[in-house]
Structure formats: structure tokens, C-alpha cells
Amino acid sequence: MSENLVDTSTIRGWGADANSDNDPTFPIRHREAQETRGLTWTRPTQQDADVEILQSVEHNRRPAVIGTSTPPSGISGMIRRYAFRRSESDWLHWLLLMGADRLNVVEGVIDDLGKGHVPNIPAEMGARAEWKHNKKGLVTKAAVLAGLTTATILVFRARRSKDEAKPGDADMLALSPPETFS
């Protein structure tokens, strides 16, 4: 065995929890001491919900306390409702939710604009911190983004001018308008 690089006698508290009689291992070992088994515990008061709560099909009753932060809404909400028809063991359940999450981002921007708020996306992405601590990285990313944008525009323009110069276009134009429209 390789020689240890740290002298354990210098570690404060070394072995403090090594005694197996003092082992806080979980789940508790003596389950026979549990007061209840199965769905038989004294339930907390049931919370009422004034918003839509999606519920796993694996629950046979609604948990006593529920989160109400962001009810499903819009098209992403429709996808989420459909996803919740499937169990947690179904991969599609999670993939649908991931898809809904991506769509929800677009809905969020639309919602912002609808409220007259133009989101400052660079600020939301921490551009100030990037500028302060990683100028080179920010400049590189900006240059790459600008390069990609320029390249996309050039490709688009080149394709359009090629389309405009395509032989046969004139013949096609000559066919219109169809006689039935005249």
C-alpha cells in the first residue's frame, strides 16, 4: 500500500465517529420499534389548494402539504398535464417535462414582453461577473457569436442570390398566373 501523505494524528477529531456502537446509520435498524407500518400514520391536516396541482399517479392520495409556487400554464402546462398521466418509471414522463421546460422559457419571454418588460438577458446570465472576472472569455464568446452570426447571414444571402439566379425561374414565372385564375 502506498504511504499516506497526511498524518492522521494531526487531524482534529480523527476517529470521533468510528465507534460502531455510536453509528448513526440510517434507516434506523430497529424498525420493530416503529409505531406504524404502511399508510397508517396519523396524518397531518390536509392543505387545501387554490391552484392546480399535478399529482404523480404513484400516489393514492394527495400528500398533506403541497407546494403552490408555479401552477402549470400555457402550452407547456398542457404538456405537463399529459406527462403526469404517466408514472415516474416512464422515461417519456420525464422527457415530456424537459420539453415543457424548454417551451416554458419561450413562454416566459413572451410573458415578459406582454407585461411591457424587455428582459435584459445578458444581465440575467451574469455578464457583469463575466466581464469583471473573465474578460478574455467574454470577448472570445462574443467574437464566436459574432462570427457565427455573420457566417449565417452570409450563407443565407449567398443562397438567396443563387436562388434568384437559378435558370428556369423565368420559365416558371411565365406559367403564372394559371389560366383558371384569369
Place this chain on the structure above:
Amino acid sequence: MLAMNYRGPYRVRVDEKPMPAILHPEDAIVRVTRSCICGSDLHLYHGMVPDTRVGTTFGHEFCGVVEQVGPEVRNLKPGDHVLVPFNIACGKCEFCQQGLFGNCHESNAQATAVGGIFGYSHTAGGYDGGQAQYVRVPYADVGPMVIPDWMDPDDAVLLTDVVPTGYQAAEMGGIRPGDTVVVFGAGPVGLMAARSAWLFGAGRVIVIDHIEYRLDFARTYCPAEVYNFREIDDIVVFLKKQTDSLGADVCIDAVGGDAAGNALQTLIGTKLKLEAGNAIALHWAINSVKKGGVVSIVGVYGPTGNIVPIGNVVNKGITLRANQASVKRLLPRLVEHIREGRIDPKAMITHRVPLADIADAYHLFSAKLDGCIKPVLLPNGA
């Protein structure tokens, strides 16, 4: 009140939101004094956890002052300064009775696999979190603990997640005196797992990461042997050679789905999100542990499928243990460790940030800039 507002992957801001209200007789409303950004929050921030809805507020590591309590709350009163475990747990169900507070059956309508967690997507119950000026705390008699007079609130806030998660990672390893323990990930949880490994009597603690400043921190804080996997051809072979070709007694995955180090896993898990994140740290843990050893997993993975070398688990006779930390179960012991000076959580805090600067704080932490180990938000000022 002001609260963090998630707008999509890599985008957060602070907005005015309605004050939280008592919605259940066991609720309390807490004015937040400190709230951390956790490494687990980065999985949400990167868009890797399903059902993370635009408009939610993150934050499951926080402490604060009780402002208001529901009619069935007996153990807390307005004015108490409390730390609030990240688990939302009823304390009565089958699982809470076993000490599995992270698996409560009465706090998460959206899933049965995990209990409710503050500010951690609708997969964890759809609760708003503590990266806000005020937060609703359900089951207020069960989770929150009044912070002792002698305890620094900076230590207290780290007791809500990162300290118990790191400690439980070591505990689940079943470490015996003299064991060699390898921790994958030198974030706050990995650091605390490595520090805790000594408390269980480890003979050797090794930390693996790829960010130099985090490895430097681990070298002195844990204190551990540290290695940068970017500088090593094959980390599994390297670890085998470090342990007489046998493998480590215990391997701890303190990374989860945001791992780096493997192009295929990054493409499938991180970029395309077709599996529950990049599982390369778990691969390395399974392949680096000795036959008959223990792999302890506290890294967060999404709930979708994973490509995991389960054949090696069978053939090597490995014990896998994993869970969200059951904070309440561990608090008495961890409070004692802090009091005795055996662990020093607040030494991990590198950044203190006003809530208004949350977008910069998330980016700083996510991009590993400015030597960031652990950022703490101050939603109501210092």
C-alpha cells in the same frame, strides 16, 4: 418582497413577488437572513432537472427569523432565529419514522421517489425557496432548529444542507479506521465529505477534481491528497495504482449530473439531456472502488435513466448507498462537531452577495470564477 426568479437555463434575476402566506396550520413564515447557492442549484440553473418551471424561486439552504406561525405550530415563536433543513418532512410518516426525512411521503405531490425540497423544481414538490426576503416553511415544528447563541449564523446556514450531505456521504461509506476513501468532486459537499471521512477514522483521503483552485482548497481544508484528472491519462488506472492495484475501500460521488471529463457522457447527458446528466463520476467511483467496497452517492442526478456500469457493481460485489441527506437526523451530532471545532463549515464561504446581484453570483459559482467555493446571499442585508 424581493425574490430570485428563474427565467430559463443560465438565466435568473430578482423580481418583486407576493409575500408568502400561511397555507397550512403547521406553516411558518421566515424572514431570510442568509441563503446559499448550492452546487445542486446549478443542476436547476443548467436546466437539467425536469419540471423546473419559469418563475420559481430557488434556494434550499437558508436560515432566518420566524415572523409568523400557523395555529398548530408549538415549537417555534416569532423572533426565533432558525436554520431550516432543506427537506420538507412531516415527521410522522413511514419514512420520517425511520429517519428518512429526505423521503417524506406527505410533502411532494409530484413524485414519490423524493420528499419535498425548498426551491427545487416541481419534481421536489413545487415549493418556493429561500433565495428571497421571506419564505413559507411547511411543517415548521419538524425541520427548523433554533440556532444556538454560541453558533455563528454562517456555520448555521451550512448546516441546512452542505454539511449534513457531506457528512452523510462519509457515513454511508461505512468507513472503518484505516480505510482509503476517494471523493470525486471538490465542491462544498465533496470538501465536507472528505473532512468527515477523517471523523470515521479514514487512513487516507483522496480528492479528485479538475479545477486547480478547488484542489488547492481541498489540500488544506480537508486536508486531503488531491489530483487533477485532466492531468492524468486514466483516473481509474491511476487510483488502482495508488492502492496496490486493489482499489479504494470507499468511493464517494459528490459530483452528480454536471460532471466533466467524458465527451460522450457530456453530449448525451449534459447537452442533449437524454439521460439524467453526465454520470462519469459515478462510472469512475464504481470502477475505482475495490471488490466488496462501498460506493456512496450524494451527487444529484435527474430522474431519467442513466448509463451506469451496473455489471461491474454485480461482478465486484459493490455496495451502493445513496440518498438525499436527512438533515434533522444528523443535526445534533453535527452541532457538537462544530462546537468541538472538529469541522469548520464557514471557512468554505468565499463570497457574500446581496440578493440584487444574484445573477452574477450564479454565474460566478457556475463558471468557477474568482476562486468561488461557496457563495452566500444576504436577502435582507448584512
